[in-house]
Amino acid sequence: MPVDDAEVALAVDVGGTKMAVGLVDSTGVVLTRSDAPTGEGTDAEALAAGLLELVDSVLSVAASEPVVCGVGCGGPMTPGGELVSPLNIPAWRRFPLRARLATATGLPTFVDNDAKALALGEGWVGAAAGQRDFLAMVVSTGVGGGIVLDGRLLEGGAGNAGHIGHLIVEPDGRQCACGARGCLEAEASGTALRAITGRPPAEAPPALVARTGTLVGRAVASVANVLDLRLAVVAGSVALGFGEPFFAAAQAEVDRSARLDFSAGAVVRPAGLGADGPLIGAAAVGWRAIARLRAMSPQTNALS
Numbered sequence: 001m002p003v004d005d006a007e008v009a010l011a012v013d014v015g016g017t018k019m020a021v022g023l024v025d026s027t028g029v030v031l032t033r034s035d036a037p038t039g040e041g042t043d044a045e046a047l048a049a050g051l052l053e054l055v056d057s058v059l060s061v062a063a064s065e066p067v068v069c070g071v072g073c074g075g076p077m078t079p080g081g082e083l084v085s086p087l088n089i090p091a092w093r094r095f096p097l098r099a100r101l102a103t104a105t106g107l108p109t110f111v112d113n114d115a116k117a118l119a120l121g122e123g124w125v126g127a128a129a130g131q132r133d134f135l136a137m138v139v140s141t142g143v144g145g146g147i148v149l150d151g152r153l154l155e156g157g158a159g160n161a162g163h164i165g166h167l168i169v170e171p172d173g174r175q176c177a178c179g180a181r182g183c184l185e186a187e188a189s190g191t192a193l194r195a196i197t198g199r200p201p202a203e204a205p206p207a208l209v210a211r212t213g214t215l216v217g218r219a220v221a222s223v224a225n226v227l228d229l230r231l232a233v234v235a236g237s238v239a240l241g242f243g244e245p246f247f248a249a250a251q252a253e254v255d256r257s258a259r260l261d262f263s264a265g266a267v268v269r270p271a272g273l274g275a276d277g278p279l280i281g282a283a284a285v286g287w288r289a290i291a292r293l294r295a296m297s298p299q300t301n302a303l304s
Contacts, residue, residue, distance in 0.1 A: 081111020
């Protein structure tokens with residue numbers, strides 16, 4: 001990314017369980033971060049105020065002024081993340097996240113789906129670095145995805161491409177927040193697992209861990225068959241928390257269901273950025289946008 005080595009980005013990640021804000025340099029290193037629970041209330045302004053408190057706490061320790069703010073947030077959203085309606089955050093429906101952060105920070109601000117942001121981060125300095133075709137997934141409170149083909153992140157008409165959480169993996173299965181039945185998110189997300197067992201996902205029995213991995217593998221195989229790719233990197237507290245049994249079950253299902261010449265041999269592997277992945281991905285959203293603007297106006301040193 002054509003940015004100065006000394007520059008830093010303000011990175012903001014908004015998930016269904018927690019929010020995180022940090023400073024990330026141009027090599028993908030998280031310099032500082034602050035986290036807080038997202039909360040389960042329905043007051044949009046209270047949630048926004050909590051996020052802005054995190055932003056203020058991080059900016060107060062910044063050694064230099066960030067040049068851009070990159071944001072990853074659950075979807076769906078309108079183009080450019082102008083209005084966000086995360087399914088796992090009922091307080092925000094058509095909430096003006098980009099404008100609110102831009103006004104608060106004074107920085108050029110860019111918003112994208114959190115799983116698409118993760119795809120950018122993993123392709124930049126993570127488990128998919130150097131790969132031109134891959135799927136990145138988050139299996140956490142919800143299930144999201146981002147798809148890179150021919151080295152480019154797929155956007156879609158409204159910027160929502162990659163919503164693998166809403167592939168149907170169990171016809172006539174559990175009711176999903178989106179209104180359909182049997183979506184991967186309704187069957188394999190942390191929210192779904194808690195509803196099924198009445199316990200935190202970390203306490204899921206081995207059979208449910210294996211089933212969750214199998215359903216994720218089923219979705220990955222479908223994407224591999226449709227889009228001619230052979231790599232899926234999976235992040236998120238559920239997937240990484242379940243660990244090897246989850247990934248073994250996912251890989252076994254991919255091996256069983258991705259059988260075309262171009263999809264056979266597709267691999268599911270853990271994402272490489274760990275707990276810093278969401279912030280690195282959010283920063284990558286900002287770095288990509290600022291690089292594009294500078295490429296269009298190479299003589300411009302400041303962005304408006």
